[in-house]
Amino acid sequence: QSALxxxxxxxxxxxxxxxxxxxxxxxxxxxxNVVSWYQQHPGKAPKLMIYEVTKRxxxxxxxxxxxxxxxxxxxxxxxxxxxxxxxxxxxxxxGSGTWVFGGGTKLTVL
Amino acid sequence: QxxxxxxxxxxxxxxxxxxxTCTVSGGSISSGFHYWTWIRQHPxxxxxxxxxxxxxxxxxxxxxxxxxxxxxxxxxxxxxxxxLSAVTAADxxxxxxxxxxxxxxxxxxxxxxxxxxx
Numbered sequence: 001q002s003a004l005x006x007x008x009x010x011x012x013x014x015x016x017x018x019x020x021x022x023x024x025x026x027x028x029x030x031x032x033n034v035v036s037w038y039q040q041h042p043g044k045a046p047k048l049m050i051y052e053v054t055k056r057x058x059x060x061x062x063x064x065x066x067x068x069x070x071x072x073x074x075x076x077x078x079x080x081x082x083x084x085x086x087x088x089x090x091x092x093x094x095g096s097g098t099w100v101f102g103g104g105t106k107l108t109v110l
Numbered sequence: 111q112x113x114x115x116x117x118x119x120x121x122x123x124x125x126x127x128x129x130x131t132c133t134v135s136g137g138s139i140s141s142g143f144h145y146w147t148w149i150r151q152h153p154x155x156x157x158x159x160x161x162x163x164x165x166x167x168x169x170x171x172x173x174x175x176x177x178x179x180x181x182x183x184x185x186x187x188x189x190x191x192x193x194l195s196a197v198t199a200a201d202x203x204x205x206x207x208x209x210x211x212x213x214x215x216x217x218x219x220x221x222x223x224x225x226x227x228x
Contacts, residue, residue: 051216
């Protein structure tokens with residue numbers, strides 16, 4: 001059960017769009033449409049932003065969207081805002097009741 | 111709305127057992143569709159699932175930790191607990207409790223820092 005692979009960091013300017021990738025295997029991301037994304041500000045608990053690949057919880061801005069192709073899931077943030085600067089973690093169901101996370105991606109809004 | 115809060119010692123000696131409790135407020139832990147989980151985050155790293163429990167007592171653990179982990183539930187107190195035995199410095203982390211619902215961890219506690227040191 002290996003961790004999902006995310007880029008260590010991404011950056012963008014206010015108003016731009018960025019995409020964070022999350023690469024797994026055919027045992028997790030590739031098989032299950034159970035990918036979620038979490039935003040984490042420094043010293044705070046993670047916050048659910050996307051679940052079941054594309055769904056947004058109530059209250060989450062529609063600037064956040066998710067997708068998946070093969071073994072790779074992606075989180076896109078459009079119209080970047082300064083408050084989007086945070087760490088982002090992906091997570092996938094990996095079968096047999098187990099869950100695997102990515103290593104996290106630090107988003108910097110320049 | 112449902113809130114979670116972790117409690118327990120912030121310092122544990124090597125080889126001892128780490129014990130944490132998560133208290134659920136604003137709702138019942140006995141909801142049939144939810145699971146109650148423990149997740150940890152090593153300093154500067156990503157998240158790691160430890161395991162989870164249903165109010166019925168059914169559990170599931172991360173295979174890498176399974177030999178040292180026990181998660182239990184007390185429905186009368188709306189609490190669930192984590193015991194991690196034989197800890198080492200590698201278990202130093204922020205420990206979160208969270209609710210697993212709709213295939214995602216939708217509600218989190220604020221986290222508690224646990225340091226393993228003599």
